[in-house]
Amino acid sequence: MPRQDDAGSESEHGKIPKSTFEIYRAEGDSQFRNKSFLKAIECYTQALEIKPGDQYCLVNRSKCYLNEGNIAKALADAEESLKEDAAFHKGIFQKAEVLYFKGDFENALVFYHRGHKLRPEMEEFRLGIQKAEEAINNSVGDPSVIKLRSDGDLSFFYAAEEKKKPAARSSYQKPKKEDSGPKRAQRNKAPADSKTIKKMLGDLYADREYLEKLLREESAKARKTEHSEKIQDLCIEGLNYLDSRSEFWQQQKPLYSRKKSAMREAAEKDKSSAAKYVIATLEEIDNKQTAGEHEAAIKQATRLLRTVEKWSPEDLQNREEIRANLHSLIGNSQFELERYDQALASHQADQKIGEEHELEESQARSRDNIGRVLAKQGNFSEAIQVWEQRLESSKSLSPMESTWLHHEISRCYLELKEFNKAKELAEKALSYANQMGDNQWLLNTNVLVAQCEVRLKNYASAAGNFDSALEHARIVDNALAIDAINRAIQDVNQKLVEEEKRLEEERQAGEQGEGDAKPDEAAGGEEQQQQQQQQQEQQEPVQQQQQE
Structure with a gap:
């Protein structure tokens, strides 16, 4: 200072x-x-x-x-x-x-x-x-896959339109005489799923529970003081921050990065200076990726990878896990920069190290990522193959992992126009989402099932799934989803009306055809009787001659 x-x-x-x-x-x-x-x-x-x-x-x-x-x-x-x-x-x-x-x-x-x-x-x-x-x-989910178009194609969530916002009031502006004072902190709407919040926050969940308890206690006090109001404001600010971080981690981070890797846990146990350096650098790389600084993240991860490769296993415990993880981090940033070929090579390097050294986390993570890259490149059949291997090779999958994998495989089948298979996988994803009780995934999977039903022209079933999706969209308070689903429901209902009208016209046409056929049958019967009578009259003289 x-x-x-x-x-x-x-x-x-x-x-x-x-x-x-x-x-x-x-x-x-x-x-x-x-x-x-x-x-x-x-x-x-x-x-x-x-x-x-x-x-x-x-x-x-x-x-x-x-x-x-x-x-x-x-x-x-x-x-x-x-x-x-x-x-x-x-x-x-x-x-x-x-x-x-x-x-x-x-x-x-x-x-x-x-x-x-x-x-x-x-x-x-x-x-x-x-x-x-x-x-x-x-x-x-991908907006190109879940919006209902007039031709029956489903995709979802249009890009948000830019909104003009009023000019912000200066944070240094002195309050006018009529101002009653600083505004009290307002509690944002908390995420609905406590299980999901707990998974996302990890150790911070205990802090969240403490803040909620303290806020309830201060709010319940009959006599309010400036001190108690200050405590309430601080609690609300802390809770709003934790909830916003929980939502961010849930929506932005890939599935595999939501849990602390075994490699980092092992590295933390290693008290060597090399391990401390690696942990600190990994945190910096992670922060850069979270901030969207992917070029810088790639450079730093590449430098660390070269350093680690010079060390022996004696210098650094779990050297191979760290190497594999660095290839994965580099691949993730390359993916974000749309360098898909390079990203694929990095994730394949992660997979190779995992297979050579029997690293389960590396093998699972790399398959997830390789599938993501292949799907992004439009190689849906190859992505399906990789993800199905992931399902078969994993000894145990959490409901979240199972939901994500089945959801992604279903979307690939949908792109390949294999609608029945896509529906089968989407329904499995929905089943796992129900096990989790996660409203965000229940929203995603219900929309996906509805999409499959529309492609199969099962409009009544699609409407049911869209209704369920709408319910979960309201719970998670996703305005974009609510608007898009409402439009999709209108389109599906229109399809239902058109389908019923078409079936009614076919039924009426069928009844008309049956009515026209009856007079023809009667006329045909009279002709046959006349022919038989003529034959009989012709045969009578012949029979008389034979008798004579």
């Missing part, structure tokens, strides 16, 4: 700041680089007191708040940086990042697009668009 010696003297108008704006800002930058975010916040705050509204300090303080998990303040600073200049690209990017980490992927996408239009040369905006779209798709 700046020293007291740097301070100036006092004047008649009050104290001159203890240090200059540039020194406070530079100290904040230094603390930020050292990841001392609270100290950096203090420095940037001092700088902003000297020079209110400085865009650079606001953006950097927003980054610090984001790293500390204070989403509300991070968003306020990002919006404040755009107050004077709405085209400030760093502020636009920071606001998009905050919205993304908040789990508001649709609005994040709006600002990534806005920044990309202003600065198309910046890679960050292109990657931001990509990861936001991926996050939106992952929440319910």
